[in-house]
Amino acid sequence: MSNDQTPNVPxxxxxxxxxxxxxxxxxxxxxRMRMLRRSAIGVGAIAVVAVGAVAVTYALSSNGSRxxxxxxxxxxxxxxxxSATGIADPLATQTVDGDSxxxxxxxxxxxxxxxxxxxxxxxxxxxxxxxxxxxxxxxEAREFQVAxxxxxxxxxxxxxxxxxYYPVAMLTSKSNGTKYSLRAAGASACVATxxxxxxxxxxxxxxxxxxxxxxxxxxxxxxxxMAQGAGVSDVDTVRxxxxxxxxxxxxxxxxxxxxxxxxxxxxxxxxxxxxxLVNGTPYVGHMDDPKEFAQFVLTIDSNxxxxxxxxxxxxxxxxxxxx
Numbered sequence: 001m002s003n004d005q006t007p008n009v010p011x012x013x014x015x016x017x018x019x020x021x022x023x024x025x026x027x028x029x030x031x032r033m034r035m036l037r038r039s040a041i042g043v044g045a046i047a048v049v050a051v052g053a054v055a056v057t058y059a060l061s062s063n064g065s066r067x068x069x070x071x072x073x074x075x076x077x078x079x080x081x082x083s084a085t086g087i088a089d090p091l092a093t094q095t096v097d098g099d100s101x102x103x104x105x106x107x108x109x110x111x112x113x114x115x116x117x118x119x120x121x122x123x124x125x126x127x128x129x130x131x132x133x134x135x136x137x138x139x140e141a142r143e144f145q146v147a148x149x150x151x152x153x154x155x156x157x158x159x160x161x162x163x164x165y166y167p168v169a170m171l172t173s174k175s176n177g178t179k180y181s182l183r184a185a186g187a188s189a190c191v192a193t194x195x196x197x198x199x200x201x202x203x204x205x206x207x208x209x210x211x212x213x214x215x216x217x218x219x220x221x222x223x224x225x226m227a228q229g230a231g232v233s234d235v236d237t238v239r240x241x242x243x244x245x246x247x248x249x250x251x252x253x254x255x256x257x258x259x260x261x262x263x264x265x266x267x268x269x270x271x272x273x274x275x276x277l278v279n280g281t282p283y284v285g286h287m288d289d290p291k292e293f294a295q296f297v298l299t300i301d302s303n304x305x306x307x308x309x310x311x312x313x314x315x316x317x318x319x320x321x322x323x
Contacts, residue, residue: 084153136184180217185251190241195232
């Protein structure tokens with residue numbers, strides 16, 4: 001019997017080649033799968049980045065458009081009162097032992113001391129310029145409005161004074177995270193822009209029916225309701241402006257500007273609330289004393305009158321001819 005195995009050698013070689021070819025095919029398939037996975041991951045990452053970029057761009061553009069919305073009625077961030085009619089009784093609320101409380105509807109408050117009419121500025125010079133910086137959450141701003149609304153209204157209607165309010169938001173953090181001061185300032189800008197004749201009434205409503213410090217304050221919907229109650233004519237436009245918080249970005253920027261410098265004041269900045277300027281001079285008296293404020297206004301007005309009055313010319317003596 002022969003032991004020659006030569007005929008089996010090609011078969012063994014073919015088997016090894018087949019195994020090697022199969023391994024190469026598997027390796028190539030695995031390589032292709034890895035490439036596909038990498039491509040899919042890359043495309044997914046690009047898609048995520050693209051979606052993120054779109055979201056960031058949208059957020060920035062939305063914030064940018066809001067921050068760029070400027071109330072057309074504003075002049076140096078203030079709103080000139082064009083009509084001071086239609087406000088509620090300035091004594092509709094009162095302060096008792098330091099606590100503010102609204103009187104019952106229809107109730108007539110009895111003042112502790114009989115009030116006497118306060119005189120109006122009466123010079124023939126330009127009307128006295130009164131500017132009031134208010135935060136709608138400031139208790140002293142409320143006191144000033146309650147005490148002086150009646151005579152301010154009278155002076156404006158008589159053209160004895162120009163009255164400008166500057167809404168600011170220094171107490172934004174005092175409303176449990178709702179940013180009430182900021183939203184109220186933006187709401188006042190909405191009314192001043194779209195219903196300027198009702199601005200004084202709405203401003204008065206915000207101050208005299210002021211929410212408590214460290215409360216959530218009014219919602220945007222409630223602010224819009226208050227504007228409607230103040231008698232705005234274009235209700236839908238004003239409501240949309242308030243509920244969309246169109247001017248909150250402007251209100252924040254206006255507050256930042258006031259804290260740095262007040263216009264036409266030779267370097268004064270907003271540090272206290274309210275800040276009341278009469279012809280550029282700060283009023284430092286009691287905010288709840290209308291007589292004291294009226295006397296301050298008359299004093300400033302008199303000073304302005306005498307500083308601008310034309311002096312009476314002195315007659316020139318006639319020379320006597322020599323005899």
